[in-house]
Amino acid sequence: MLITNATVVTCDADQRVIPVGAVYYEEDRIVAVGSMAELEAAYPAVERLDAHGKLVMPGxxxxxxxxxxxxxxxxxxxxxxxxxxxxxxxxxxxxxxxxxxxxxxxxxxxxxxxxxxxxxxxxxxxxxxxxxxxxxxxxxxxxxxxxxxxxxxxxxxxxxxxxxxxxxxxxxxxxxxxxxxxxxxxxxxxxxxxxxxxxxxxxxxxxxxxxxxxxxxxxxxxxxxxxxxxxxxxxxxxxxxxxxxxxxxxxxxxxxxxxxxxxxxxxxxxxxxxxxxxxxxxxxxxxxxxxxxxxxxxxxxxxxxxxxxxxxxxxxxxxxxxxxxxxxxxxxxxxxxxxxxxxxxxxxxxxxxxxSRFFPQAVGVLAPGAAADLILLDYYPYTPLTSGNYPWQIVFGLDGSQVTHTICGGQMLMRDREILTLDEIAIAAHAQHLAPAIWDRVASL
CATH class of the missing domain: 3.20.20.140 (Metal-dependent hydrolases)
Structure with missing residues (x-):
C-alpha cells in the first residue's frame, strides 16, 4: 500500500518531517519513505490510501x-x-x-x-x-x-x-x-x-x-x-x-x-x-x-x-x-x-x-526495511511542525484519541476508527460478564 498526502514524521536518525509525504510498504516491511510526488511516480499502480493531510508516524x-x-x-x-x-x-x-x-x-x-x-x-x-x-x-x-x-x-x-x-x-x-x-x-x-x-x-x-x-x-x-x-x-x-x-x-x-x-x-x-x-x-x-x-x-x-x-x-x-x-x-x-x-x-x-531484543524487525521508525507499523492521526497543526519541534508538538498537541488508522506488520487493524481484527463490543460484553465472578473470588480470598 502507498499512503499519500500525509505529514510524515519518520522518527529516524534525521528526525525528518515530510510535509506532503508518502510511505510505501509491501507485506510487512516499509519499502520507501519520501515526498508524495516522488513515491507516486515510483509506484503508480499500487493500492493507495489518501491520508487527507493526516499525520503519519510509527506505531x-x-x-x-x-x-x-x-x-x-x-x-x-x-x-x-x-x-x-x-x-x-x-x-x-x-x-x-x-x-x-x-x-x-x-x-x-x-x-x-x-x-x-x-x-x-x-x-x-x-x-x-x-x-x-x-x-x-x-x-x-x-x-x-x-x-x-x-x-x-x-x-x-x-x-x-x-x-x-x-x-x-x-x-x-x-x-x-x-x-x-x-x-x-x-x-x-x-x-x-x-x-x-x-x-x-x-x-x-x-x-x-x-x-x-x-x-x-x-x-x-x-x-x-x-x-x-x-x-x-x-x-x-x-x-x-x-x-x-x-x-x-x-x-x-x-x-x-x-x-x-x-x-x-x-x-x-x-x-x-x-x-x-x-x-x-x-x-x-x-x-x-x-x-x-x-x-x-x-x-x-x-x-x-x-x-x-x-x-x-x-x-x-x-x-x-x-x-x-x-x-x-x-x-x-x-x-x-x-x-x-x-x-x-x-x-x-x-x-x-x-x-529489538524481542523481535527481529526494526520498529518505531519509518524507514526502508523497518516493520510496516504505522499510525495515522487527525492532527492539523496550527503552528509550524518541524524536525526541530515535533517532540513538543507531540507533548502538547497529540493524543491517542486522534488515531484513525492503526497498521501493524502491514496489516490494517483499524481504519477510520473502526477496529477490523477484533469485535470490540462483543469482547467488552463478555469481559463484563466475567468480571463479577472475578470480583467475588477476589473478595473471598
Whole structure:
C-alpha cells in the first residue's frame, strides 16, 4: 500500500518531517519513505490510501505492561484503603491474579489489545501472572495477540509467594513458551523469562531461573526497586542491594529488562550501566502507587537504556508521555527537566531498541526495511511542525484519541476508527460478564 498526502514524521536518525509525504510498504516491511510526488511516480499502480493531510508516524511502543490487571478497573479493594505499596500488592494485585482463570487471562489481554489498537500502540512487552491458571496461560495470551494483529512479547511472572509448586510451574510455563517460539517463530510474538521481583524470589528459584535463561539465551523481564521493601528484603537476605543480588545470579545484562528502578542508589545505577541492563519507566503507575519518582535524568546522563512503559494503565502511550513530561518537572521543581526531545527519544528510539531484543524487525521508525507499523492521526497543526519541534508538538498537541488508522506488520487493524481484527463490543460484553465472578473470588480470598 502507498499512503499519500500525509505529514510524515519518520522518527529516524534525521528526525525528518515530510510535509506532503508518502510511505510505501509491501507485506510487512516499509519499502520507501519520501515526498508524495516522488513515491507516486515510483509506484503508480499500487493500492493507495489518501491520508487527507493526516499525520503519519510509527506505531507507539510500550516497554512494560500487565494485561492481567484489566479486571481491576472499577473494582473496590477489599478492606481498608492500602497505606503503602506492599498493602496494595497484598490487598489488590496478589488477590486479583489468583482469581483469574485461563478465560479471564485471555479476555484481560483482549480488552488491552483493543485499547492498544484504538490508541495506536502496535508493540507491547507484557508481564503476566495468574497463579491459579499457570499452565497454558501464555498460549491463551498468544491466541489473543494473534487475533489482534499486534506485536507483543510475553512472559510469565515467576514468584515464590504462592509456594514452591507455583514457582516451578511458572518457570516451566516460561520455558515451554520460549521453546514453542523457537520451534515455530512468529514475527509478531516475542518471549522472555519473567520474574516478579527480588523480594518474592528465594535463592533456589533465582538459580533455576538464571540457569534456564542462560541455557535458552532468553531475555529476562523483572521488577527492580519499585518500593523500598524490595531493598529491605534483599539487604536482610544477603546484605546486598537488589541489583547486586540479581547480578550475583547473572540476571542483569543487555538481555534483561528491569521495570521501575525507583529505589536504587548510585552504586546500583553504575552496575546497571556496566551490565547494559535495560530499564522501563512507568510514571502513571508510580504516581498512582505513591512509590516515588525514578531518577530518569540521572540515568540518561549515565547512558542507561531507559524506555517508557505503562504498567497496565491504558495503552494510550501518548498519555504516558504527557504524564512523564509533567511528573519530572513537578518532582524536580525545575522546568528544564526531561525536555520533549529527550522524552520522545525514550518513548520512541529507546523503546524501539528495547523491542529489538524481542523481535527481529526494526520498529518505531519509518524507514526502508523497518516493520510496516504505522499510525495515522487527525492532527492539523496550527503552528509550524518541524524536525526541530515535533517532540513538543507531540507533548502538547497529540493524543491517542486522534488515531484513525492503526497498521501493524502491514496489516490494517483499524481504519477510520473502526477496529477490523477484533469485535470490540462483543469482547467488552463478555469481559463484563466475567468480571463479577472475578470480583467475588477476589473478595473471598
Amino acid at each position: 507507539m511502543i510500550c516497554a512494560h505492561t500487565h494485561f492481567y490487571g484489566a479486571f481491576a478497573r472499577g473494582m473496590a479493594i477489599p478492606g481498608p484503603a492500602p497505606a503503602n505499596f506492599m498493602q496494595v500488592l497484598a490487598q489488590l494485585w496478589w488477590k486479583l491474579d489468583r482469581a483469574l482463570t485461563l478465560e479471564d487471562c485471555q479476555y484481560s489481554a483482549l480488552v488491552g489489545l483493543v485499547d492498544a489498537i484504538r490508541h495506536g500502540t502496535t508493540t507491547l512487552i507484557d508481564h503476566h501472572a495468574s497463579p491459579s491458571a499457570i499452565d497454558g496461560s501464555l498460549d491463551a495470551l498468544a491466541d489473543a495477540v494473534t487475533a489482534s494483529g499486534l506485536r507483543v512479547a510475553l512472559c510469565y511472572e515467576v514468584t515464590d509467594r504462592n509456594g514452591p509448586e507455583g514457582s516451578v510451574a511458572g518457570l516451566a510455563e516460561n520455558v515451554r513458551f520460549l521453546r514453542r517460539l523457537r520451534e515455530r517463530p512468529d514475527p509478531k510474538l516475542g518471549a522472555a523469562l519473567g520474574l516478579h521481583a527480588s523480594f518474592t524470589l528465594d535463592e533456589e528459584t533465582l538459580t533455576r531461573c538464571a540457569e534456564a535463561a542462560h541455557e535458552l539465551e532468553a531475555c529476562v523481564h523483572i521488577h527492580l526497586g519499585e518500593d523500598p521493601a524490595d531493598q529491605a528484603d534483599s539487604l536482610a537476605r544477603c546484605g546486598k542491594r537488589v541489583a547486586a543480588r540479581l547480578d550475583d545470579y547473572g540476571l542483569l545484562g543487555p538481555k534483561t529488562l528491569a521495570a521501575h528502578a525507583i529505589h536504587v542508589d548510585q552504586g546500583e545505577l553504575e552496575l546497571l550501566q556496566a551490565t547494559g541492563t535495560m530499564l522501563s519507566h512507568q510514571p502513571r503507575s508510580n504516581m498512582n502507587n505513591a512509590v516515588g519518582t525514578a531518577a530518569i535524568e540521572q540515568m540518561l546522563a549515565m547512558g542507561l537504556t531507559v524506555g517508557l512503559g505503562n504498567d497496565g494503565f491504558t495503552n494510550n502511550m501518548f498519555t504516558e508521555i504527557h504524564a512523564a513530561y509533567l511528573l519530572h518537572r513537578a518532582s524536580s521543581g525545575d522546568p528544564r527537566t526531561l525536555p520533549g526531545d529527550r522524552l520522545l527519544n525514550m518513548a520512541v528510539a529507546t523503546n524501539a531498541r528495547i523491542a
